[in-house]
Amino acid sequence: MHHAYGRRAVLRGVDLRLQPGVLAGIVGENGAGKTTLLRILSGELTPDHGSVRHHGGFGYCPQAAVLNDALTVRQHLDYFKVAYGLHDLGRAEQVMEALRFSEYADERAGALSGGTRQKLNLTLALMHDPRILLLDEPYQGFDWETYQRFWDLAIRLRGEGRSVLVVSHLAYDAERLDTLWRLDGGVLHERTTEPTA
Numbered sequence: 001m002h003h004a005y006g007r008r009a010v011l012r013g014v015d016l017r018l019q020p021g022v023l024a025g026i027v028g029e030n031g032a033g034k035t036t037l038l039r040i041l042s043g044e045l046t047p048d049h050g051s052v053r054h055h056g057g058f059g060y061c062p063q064a065a066v067l068n069d070a071l072t073v074r075q076h077l078d079y080f081k082v083a084y085g086l087h088d089l090g091r092a093e094q095v096m097e098a099l100r101f102s103e104y105a106d107e108r109a110g111a112l113s114g115g116t117r118q119k120l121n122l123t124l125a126l127m128h129d130p131r132i133l134l135l136d137e138p139y140q141g142f143d144w145e146t147y148q149r150f151w152d153l154a155i156r157l158r159g160e161g162r163s164v165l166v167v168s169h170l171a172y173d174a175e176r177l178d179t180l181w182r183l184d185g186g187v188l189h190e191r192t193t194e195p196t197a
């Protein structure tokens with residue numbers, strides 16, 4: 001697929017396939033077009049050329065959390081439960097448990113730390129148990145333990161047959177991934193999964 005903003009070509013022929021049960025990563029420098037690609041994959045942005053086909057729902061975790069500071073964590077969950085048409089919050093509770101975040105249920109989003117806001121952001125993207133997870137810098141602001149728990153969760157989701165795509169400007173998680181691409185010059189380069197900075 002191709003995409004430009006005005007005369008600035010950002011994606012110049014990206015071809016990407018995500019199989020079920022795969023944990024994949026895309027790295028690239030600031031401004032390389034990672035967020036643009038995720039927005040296209042999630043359907044939020046229409047590419048100039050190309051198309052996206054998928055079998056199953058997406059969970060898109062954007063880089064900037066879309067939270068209402070006046071609402072509590074639980075009110076966010078209730079709101080998204082209705083929006084997703086869910087019967088219960090079982091999956092949300094699992095994710096919160098995995099990220100050690102359950103005790104914040106009654107805190108207002110505006111009072112949460114950056115890393116805790118990001119836990120809520122992730123929970124909202126995963127709580128309808130989508131088949132395809134598109135995660136933009138999902139562990140920003142996480143401390144080391146939470147970072148490890150995030151990967152445990154990602155690996156568990158892969159084990160359940162979900163496709164997990166993690167986008168980051170850092171590549172030091174390479175050894176955990178089945179596939180790693182570098183987005184550079186508007187195209188994806190497949191990389192061997194050896195750690196790089």
Ligand SMILES: Nc1ncnc2c1ncn2[C@@H]1O[C@H](COP(=O)(O)OP(=O)(O)OP(=O)(O)O)[C@@H](O)[C@H]1O
Pocket residue numbers: 005010028029030031032033034035036037169
């Ligand atoms: N809505 C927009 N209008 C115009 N230009 C944009 C828009 N969104 C992004 N761009 C430009 O497109 C390029 C790619 O941006 P994008 O956000 O996709 O990069 P990124 O790889 O996600 O960067 P980062 O690591 O900094 O988040 C940048 O040069 C950016 O300035």
